[in-house]
Amino acid sequence: MKINYVKLHNFRNHKDTLVEFDDGINTLTGQNGQGKTNVVEALVVASTTKSPRTSKEHDLINAFETSCFVEIEVQRNFGKVKIEYFIDKEQGKIFKINGNEIKKMSEVFGNLITVYFSPDELKIVSESPNERREFMDTDISQLSGSYYNLITRYNKVLFQRNKLLKTERNREMLMAQISVWNEQLAALAAPIIRTRKGFIEKLTGPAKQALKDLSKQTEELEIDYVGAKGTTVEELKKEILSALEYNLERDIELGYTSIGPHRDDIKFSLNGMDARNFASQGQQRSIVLALKIAEAEIFSAELGENPVLVLDDVFSELDTRRQKKLFEVVSSYQTIVTGTAFKFPKEQAYTNFRVASGIVKKMKK
Numbered sequence: 044m045k046i047n048y049v050k051l052h053n054f055r056n057h058k059d060t061l062v063e064f065d066d067g068i069n070t071l072t073g074q075n076g077q078g079k080t081n082v083v084e085a086l087v088v089a090s091t092t093k094s095p096r097t098s099k100e101h102d103l104i105n106a107f108e109t110s111c112f113v114e115i116e117v118q119r120n121f122g123k124v125k126i127e128y129f130i131d132k133e134q135g136k137i138f139k140i141n142g143n144e145i146k147k148m149s150e151v152f153g154n155l156i157t158v159y160f161s162p163d164e165l166k167i168v169s170e171s172p173n174e175r176r177e178f179m180d181t182d183i184s185q186l187s188g189s190y191y192n193l194i195t196r197y198n199k200v201l202f203q204r205n206k207l208l209k210t211e212r213n214r215e216m217l218m219a220q221i222s223v224w225n226e227q228l229a230a231l232a233a234p235i236i237r238t239r240k241g242f243i244e245k246l247t248g249p250a251k252q253a254l255k256d257l258s259k260q261t262e263e264l265e266i267d268y269v270g271a272k273g274t275t276v277e278e279l280k281k282e283i284l285s286a287l288e289y290n291l292e293r294d295i296e297l298g299y300t301s302i303g304p305h306r307d308d309i310k311f312s313l314n315g316m317d318a319r320n321f322a323s324q325g326q327q328r329s330i331v332l333a334l335k336i337a338e339a340e341i342f343s344a345e346l347g348e349n350p351v352l353v354l355d356d357v358f359s360e361l362d363t364r365r366q367k368k369l370f371e372v373v374s375s376y377q378t379i380v381t382g383t384a385f386k387f388p389k390e391q392a393y394t395n396f397r398v399a400s401g402i403v404k405k406m407k408k
């Protein structure tokens with residue numbers, strides 16, 4: 044797939060911007076603080092409903108305005124898809140797909156499928172489990188809107204169970220109600236974990252290979268899901284249910300649910316050692332790059348068409364070998380890449396856009 048154009052109106056420092064992308068590599072260049080990342084941020088929101096750099100959607104509205112609007116046209120193999128969103132300080136966020144307002148956020152996923160990579164993505168390896176769950180959930184949701192619905196429903200039930208744990212002081216009342224929530228929670232947890240494990244299994248092969256290519260065959264990557272044991276949904280449900288029962292006293296004390304997919308993690312091991320604690324910064328960066336390359340491959344295989352690669356400020360951080368590898372990968376996708384400047388080989392075809400003070404200009408080749 045490819046993005047034909049993006050229009051931004053009062054989106055961050057873009058008053059009225061139209062960017063008509065070409066196939067292949069599109070570079071957004073300009074000095075710091077001019078609005079390059081803002082453009083790619085608008086694309087990621089259209090793809091995953093969320094900004095990679097803020098959870099406050101009001102931040103996306105120009106500081107002197109009360110609402111903003113983004114329109115994106117995507118060329119799919121079956122035709123064109125128009126994605127629009129409107130964010131208003133009072134009304135919140137509204138999405139439209141092909142002119143129809145959508146009712147569930149899950150319907151946004153699957154229209155524009157992106158692989159997003161920025162230096163900040165290092166957090167997938169280096170930071171808390173929450174970042175790794177977010178990584179899995181966003182990726183899986185791009186392939187399956189029903190997975191996103193499952194997560195939403197799980198979180199609602201979890202909220203109810205936690206509320207009961209926190210507020211019900213009468214033990215008998217608590218005991219009478221908790222088993223219903225345990226049952227519901229386990230029934231939703233099991234397919235979530237099953238799907239995540241399947242995703243990790245698919246990701247591992249291509250990610251291992253990509254890391255080997257990046258590291259001259261020396262680095263052996265393992266990826267494991269850390270959570271309930273079991274393979275089938277039935278096994279997982281049983282496992283979760285008994286863990287909820289086993290941990291009930293602790294949960295009552297804590298006032299929240301201490302086990303389940305909302306606490307699970309992914310473990311990345313490099314040559315047998317936990318990458319979060321033992322891998323160097325450069326090695327961690329390579330793992331994330333390998334994950335992104337693997338992601339692009341899985342998305343292409345599952346969709347039957349390529350995702351769009353959105354790379355914010357990543358080239359300058361990579362050494363020549365890694366730049367070269369990324370470049371090889373990038374050449375088969377529509378890629379939108381930001382940076383202050385690029386030094387591409389002479390024969391490399393690409394389209395450059397200059398970004399200055401929220402104004403984007405396509406440069407003559």
Ligand SMILES: Nc1ncnc2c1ncn2[C@@H]1O[C@H](COP(=O)(O)OP(=O)(O)OP(=O)(O)O)[C@@H](O)[C@H]1O
Pocket residue numbers: 054055056073074075076077078079080081082102103104105106107356381382383398
């Ligand atoms: N809500 C907003 N309203 C107005 N301006 C904003 C808003 N949010 C961010 N900006 C402005 O956008 C600019 C930053 O844009 P962006 O992050 O896209 O820069 P960049 O070109 O990617 O820079 P760098 O090369 O440093 O990454 C800053 O000048 C900032 O003040």
Ligand SMILES: [Mg+2]
Pocket residue numbers: 079080081355356381
């Ligand atoms: Mg930037």
